[in-house]
Amino acid sequence: xxQVDISKCTGCxxxxxACAFFHTGRINNRLARIKVMNLxxxxxxxxxxxxxxxxHYCLRCPENAMGFGDQGQIIISPGNCTSCGVCEKACPIxxxxxxxxxxxxxxxxxxxxxxxxxxxxxxxxxxxxAAEHPSLAAINRETKKMNPSEKRRHYLKKVESVLQNRVYxxx
Amino acid sequence: MGRKGAWHxxxxxxxxxxxxxxxLRVDLTTRSHSVEELDPVWIKPVxxxxxxxxxxLAEELNPxxxxxxxxxxxxxGIGPLxxxxxxxxxxYTVTAKSPLTGILGDSAAGGQFxxxxxxxxxxxxxxxxxxxxxxxxxxxxxxxxxxxxxELAGTxxxxxxxxxxxxxxxxxxxxxxxxxxGENQVHFAAIVSSGNRVNGRTGMGAVMGSKNLKAxxxxxxxxxxxxxxLAFLEETKKIESAILQHNEYPKRYALGTTMLMTDLNxxxxxxxxxxxxxxxxxxxxxSGQKLADTYKIKNKACFNCNLHCSRYYVVNDIQAExxxxxxxxxxxxxxxxxxxxxxxxMNSFLNQTGLDSISTxxxxxxxxxxxxxxxxxxxxxxxxxxxWGDTHTIRKAVEMIALRAGVGDKLALGATxxxxxxxxxxxxLVMQVKGLDIxxxxxxxxxxxxxxxxxxxRGGDHLRAEPFFELTDRKDEARDRFGTEKAADRLAxxxxxxxxxxxxxxxxxxxxxxxxxxxxxxxxxxxLENASALxxxxxxxxxxxxxxxxxxxxxxxRDYELNTKxxxxxxxxxxxxxxxxxxxxxGPTKGSTVDIQRMVNEYYKLHNWE
Numbered sequence: 001x002x003q004v005d006i007s008k009c010t011g012c013x014x015x016x017x018a019c020a021f022f023h024t025g026r027i028n029n030r031l032a033r034i035k036v037m038n039l040x041x042x043x044x045x046x047x048x049x050x051x052x053x054x055x056h057y058c059l060r061c062p063e064n065a066m067g068f069g070d071q072g073q074i075i076i077s078p079g080n081c082t083s084c085g086v087c088e089k090a091c092p093i094x095x096x097x098x099x100x101x102x103x104x105x106x107x108x109x110x111x112x113x114x115x116x117x118x119x120x121x122x123x124x125x126x127x128x129x130a131a132e133h134p135s136l137a138a139i140n141r142e143t144k145k146m147n148p149s150e151k152r153r154h155y156l157k158k159v160e161s162v163l164q165n166r167v168y169x170x171x
Numbered sequence: 172m173g174r175k176g177a178w179h180x181x182x183x184x185x186x187x188x189x190x191x192x193x194x195l196r197v198d199l200t201t202r203s204h205s206v207e208e209l210d211p212v213w214i215k216p217v218x219x220x221x222x223x224x225x226x227x228l229a230e231e232l233n234p235x236x237x238x239x240x241x242x243x244x245x246x247x248g249i250g251p252l253x254x255x256x257x258x259x260x261x262x263y264t265v266t267a268k269s270p271l272t273g274i275l276g277d278s279a280a281g282g283q284f285x286x287x288x289x290x291x292x293x294x295x296x297x298x299x300x301x302x303x304x305x306x307x308x309x310x311x312x313x314x315x316x317x318x319x320x321x322e323l324a325g326t327x328x329x330x331x332x333x334x335x336x337x338x339x340x341x342x343x344x345x346x347x348x349x350x351x352x353g354e355n356q357v358h359f360a361a362i363v364s365s366g367n368r369v370n371g372r373t374g375m376g377a378v379m380g381s382k383n384l385k386a387x388x389x390x391x392x393x394x395x396x397x398x399x400x401l402a403f404l405e406e407t408k409k410i411e412s413a414i415l416q417h418n419e420y421p422k423r424y425a426l427g428t429t430m431l432m433t434d435l436n437x438x439x440x441x442x443x444x445x446x447x448x449x450x451x452x453x454x455x456x457x458s459g460q461k462l463a464d465t466y467k468i469k470n471k472a473c474f475n476c477n478l479h480c481s482r483y484y485v486v487n488d489i490q491a492e493x494x495x496x497x498x499x500x501x502x503x504x505x506x507x508x509x510x511x512x513x514x515x516x517m518n519s520f521l522n523q524t525g526l527d528s529i530s531t532x533x534x535x536x537x538x539x540x541x542x543x544x545x546x547x548x549x550x551x552x553x554x555x556x557x558x559w560g561d562t563h564t565i566r567k568a569v570e571m572i573a574l575r576a577g578v579g580d581k582l583a584l585g586a587t588x589x590x591x592x593x594x595x596x597x598x599x600l601v602m603q604v605k606g607l608d609i610x611x612x613x614x615x616x617x618x619x620x621x622x623x624x625x626x627x628x629r630g631g632d633h634l635r636a637e638p639f640f641e642l643t644d645r646k647d648e649a650r651d652r653f654g655t656e657k658a659a660d661r662l663a664x665x666x667x668x669x670x671x672x673x674x675x676x677x678x679x680x681x682x683x684x685x686x687x688x689x690x691x692x693x694x695x696x697x698x699l700e701n702a703s704a705l706x707x708x709x710x711x712x713x714x715x716x717x718x719x720x721x722x723x724x725x726x727x728x729r730d731y732e733l734n735t736k737x738x739x740x741x742x743x744x745x746x747x748x749x750x751x752x753x754x755x756x757x758g759p760t761k762g763s764t765v766d767i768q769r770m771v772n773e774y775y776k777l778h779n780w781e
Contacts, residue, residue, distance in 0.1 A: 040366030
């Protein structure tokens, strides 16, 4: 899985740009499977992408179009997918989004993630065969009625508050 | 929609070869808009960004118009490579007739706005008229909405930005807004995007305010496609490694442009007490290093940049991005202030109310010097008396400017116009060229910069040429390229007209590629060869170094012709008397003055202008 350290993120969107370009040959943040948020009130920056959560909310796909890869990444069967939007709604952190009738979610680039290569700050790190997967159950309760953009903002704020609590605890 | 129709729709969503291919015209008076195709023949010689904006203004503006009237044309422009893979290339330029100077006005900023504007498929957004009440425009690829926003009157930049994003439940919306200063039409008000990214110079925020336009919000969904993606990728990789391997990289990464505080002080040209001195004794207390060590909490970056030279800081109960060198110097040594926390507080205040830090500092610094010399009494200014380093009164004065409260209403016209009420002696002390307040670098120790301030088509500014070469001491190269080794000697006047004539082309090229000047120019990364390769791979148009050289020259002539229409004459290309007649009193530039006439004459000869 890909781990994010938002304290190192400068908000440059290089990961997002690289993701869109290497998957599609084009540049557009809507084509990216990692999406960077810049929250100006607090200066918070950070990419949001699939964290391979313990609950796997998106796998409740009614068309059976979603499955796992060997690295835990989500794999979509285009033949089965009807772009119904259930996975987008189900993901608690906005890491899945539909654009132009296609589902965009991190596929780990087959084990060599381009976003990690593009990041010069060490804010995103690839951890193969990660043993632990986070639970999003608590966040899921809070973000049910939100759209993916709102969910990403909510999630990032949560990550930041956890980070700050940790910093204060160490003081 | 039939199957064929659906495909057609998808193809329309692709931005081919870098250009969105569309120009959006917005008339705020009638709250209407129209979309035009971008004419490929029209755009090719001007490429994009600043030169394209200037051409548009030259063709469509009535030069006699009131800069703060509905007739003025406000243009937001980007280029073919904006928001592409090219690092540090997401600047956007805002152009209009300047209310501060009455001539060509423009200002560029980085951040995220330009990259998102690209995805709307508009290469230029041209705004005319005046709305009957405060509104903002939300521009997407298929729609433009005029949204009344009385509740946003008086709100800060970040508050405006976040409110618009929340209202539309989309946090990828990018917003270029004005604060209170722009709404009040302070003549040097700024437009600010991405929270702290400032189009500061020449009062573009006042033009926006005069149109009752609180903000321009963009959100696109078109996909940018380059003509030869792999060739383009190769070219950008070369630029990326040139940045990473640059000897200034570690310093720029740590300090950004604030590194210049000690760099300029070391050569005796750090403006101190309104350019009366060039050496600041307490520079280590206000330096970029001190800022990084004490208040910086992390790096920040513009879209797709791998330098990450911006910084986020926390001081007392304030947190903000920045400051850049110009703001830091403007509110420390230039005003005789020793407090770094004060400068950081002012940076945040100026960014959130939307004021240009250089022009704000100049009007205050000029009053300070005139009051010290007895040329202006507090009585003349409603009791306002400012002494060097008096942070309390400076803060009060800046707030009055933003609100146009009391005497702040007069200060809001800028130093040049305010000085008209006072004596000849006082007027001479305004550090301005063509009405634009001079940046923080004493030209007595950097002569090519002095020439740049004098000839710059938007007034006293360095970014039109940024002739850093004179600081390099590369004597052999200087002889080969500019005819004399003196071109690489900062204290010499010889060869500087040739240097500026070259360097202004690269500066313009940087603006056309909407690239950052720090990287393109100061780090010496961009040149005619790699730029033509990037443009060719990006647009598919056969750009060559020779073609660029010629067409950039034409664009510089266009600036000159436009400013002639605005009434600019050769004698306006000069420097304040101080720099010509008063030698600096101490330090490594001690004793130096600028023979500006000689350099301007040579520069005019090289351009065949008379």
